[in-house]
Amino acid sequence: MRDGNIVEAKELVKRFTPKGAPPVTALGGIELSLQTGCLTAVIGPDGAGKTTLMRLIAGLLTPTAGTLRVLGMDVQGHEQEIQNRLSYMPQKFGLYEDLTIAENMTLYANLHGVPQETRATRFPHLLDMTGLANFTGRLAGKLSGGMKQKLGLACTLVRSPDLLLLDEPTVGVDPLSRRELWDILQRLSKEEQLSIFVSTAYMDEAELCRRVYVMNHGRLLASGSPEELRGLARGRCYRMAPPPGVPMRVLQGMLLDDRENIVDAVPERGAVHFIRRESATEEAMRARLPLPFEAADERLEDGFMCLLRADEEKNAAGQTEALAFAPLSLDANHAPGDDIDIEVRELVRKFGDFTAVDKTSFEVRRGEVFGLLGPNGAGKTTTFRMLCGLLPLTSGHLSVAGVNLRDARTEARANIGYVAQKFSLYGNLTVEQNLSFFGGAYGLSRERIKQRLAEILREFHLETYRHAPAESLPGGYKQRLSMAAALLHQPRILFLDEPTSGIDPLARRDFWRQITDLAAKGTTIIVTTHFMEEAEYCDRIMIQDQGKLRALGTPADLRAQNGDESATMNEVFIRIVEKAREKGGTAG
């Protein structure tokens, strides 16, 4: 077994049968073999079945069919033996928030029966590796997301496991902490030949692994080294720079609309990166596309997108029908208007003696797409809530659509639409009832509601679901309904809070295509996101960290300010935050 495979799955099926609902197939026949001593990743969008797979390996779920052997044993009937030997970090880290760092580690060491002599050398080593040595007395509940994730890792490593399972260890963690965690994982893999299996939604993380499994909708799409997966898009990737004055998202939208010839297009490092279909030759593309382009290196994400797109087209059932948009044009006037839609001066928000947002000033012009970026806890949600009038300010000035929010919140609200991060419509009302209710809430007349309802149902392809309860809609349609409800009264300004968290990459492309469409029609858009690369869709972005405004400008400006014209937004972000923290002298 030492040199063989540490995990072997054949035809592995897991089906859940919720009461009073049709069964859900979380895993539909997976073949998997993880090599001993190897760092392996499974990537896939939310709902792909990654967590189910992890839990099956950890013996926390019983397979419906197929075989699963871990450490040379059949998981069924040997759960305890396997659990004695492997370590598992669930998505929520599994920490006791009212215990200190040291107490959490001691608890796990006691449960694993680690002898005191071993602890004396191992604990300092782990604390040193995770950078937690100075905080051993701090309660786990008082740690930042990044520190919690490192403590969770330390707890799984109190003894040397035969296999380390990590379920999405970097969700909601800032880019700096993500990088630190991966440094640790790579060191463990190299120096101790530890077998590690990690699930992730981030491509750059998968890139660091020896072997990658790609999953979607409970199926395995492909597996191989990052190199092999990248190879799926080899020779088909190009970059096209937009002409001056044209936002990248417009060019990206145009390319994405050309579905017959283009697999995927995404704004990246100041140009649009796209993949042609195998059926479309490079010559044909040159003749067809409006601008010149150059060949580009393929990335892991390109291989992944090729797989996802092919899978989606093969299994058209259950897929969200693409929206039709007005064609985009490079010649249209893309410059934002001169009117200032949002003006923020010296904005401060305190909770007790904690300053969540500190003296922040910016303005957003009519028709601009403005992004608020930052890790969890940076203050972006607080800023956002104040902008929407959901949270009073501690001090400062804030006007939205020309109305001072301090004394005329109701007026300001008539001009704004708001899409919350969580699905916040009434699940047991139908699509139509939800929309009518929101129309009424925004004060539209009955005739107006009727008219807008018809328009918006058509525009969002929701007609077939008109009488379906909102909770019964598939994920992608729920997101559309939320958007539809926010746009019913045709607001001048649209606020979107983390609209792309938890939706798959294809749905994310659709979402941004819709934003491009709305912006082209003159709607001002404010959007928060923790996907740094999505900054490229915005006209301007603002980066917050620890409540402070760290950077403000166009993506190109920020890249130029931080020295490297070809850096990804993730790298730019890390550089900006590191610089600011060094100056401020505060530790993470």
Add this chain to the structure above:
Amino acid sequence: MNGSGFFRRLWALCRKEFVQLWRDNSSLLIGTVLPIILIVLIGSGISLDVKNAPVAVVLEDASPTAQDAVSFLSGSAYFSPRYVTSRREAVRLMDAREVNAILVVPVDFTAKLARREAKLQLISYGADPTTATSITGYVEAGVAAFNASRVAGYAPRGMVTVESRMWFNDAHSSTWYFVPGLMMLITTIVGVFLTSLVMAREWERGTLESIFVTPVRKEELLLAKMIPYFCIAMLGFFLCLLASHYIYGVPLHGSLLMLVVSSVLYLFVALGLGLLISAATKSQFLASQVSLVMSLLPAMMLSGFLFDLRSVPAWVAAVGHALPSTYYLELLKSLFLAGNNWPLIGKNCAILAVYAVLLLGLAFLATRKKVE
């Protein structure tokens, strides 16, 4: 597998539980301070006895004999009489809810007394039957005392004194009556409510998910939850016992040992139910709702704590007799107020033991080291 591993892990988990209890001391407070608060509240405020009840006295016959007949009102802590001259005045006071009852001494009282036909008229405010009944009882007892003093030859003083004590001297009777019920409630709150909540919290926060993937066994996990909450409940129990004894002088006529034994048995029942609820719901909100509806409310309403099971419809009594808390309460009442009734102790302890084994067994079966 090996014994030392079992105790090492159990100890680690128990220690964790105690540290958590200490840090988030709301559970500790519920187990220890709540019983004291309840004892004090119920002992002094919530009492079925009536004190200083305002009564309007209409002396239509103002002879010394008539005044003597109602003199018990003035000398008692239970009444605060207001002497008025007309019925109309008395009715006005009653309408204004300034008095709870009217006692009329008719014009011919003294005359009729000689013929042993004398009557007093008592009108009480029926909208509050509890108070009305108490007042009626007190007045009857007061009149009986007056009679006794008049016809000493017929009824010896001592006998009358016994009857009046039942009404007058037993002032703490409802406090005494409440204490066993209170102890049952505290044990139920800690055993079912708190335990199901803390276990459900571990499911909800995902801590169990990572604890599962260690050498820990499920019996260790369950025991590590039972031991700390067992300690808290016993602490609360003894605090209740001490407070009731030293503050209100509640007697313990039965054996202390049997009191402890039956409480330990009932606590196992409660812990079993709490762990079963948390294993079935796995969410704090659901666990709190279910334990409220399944244990706390029935224990309060149907166990004979508030309503005597002998005076409710047969089917309600049947439901009540399906509850372990009914048997525990019966035991407590009998041990506190009556003494060692061995057949009852034997029967009820056996029933509680069966419930304990059943519920703990079910909790053990329902808890699985799986997340589905």
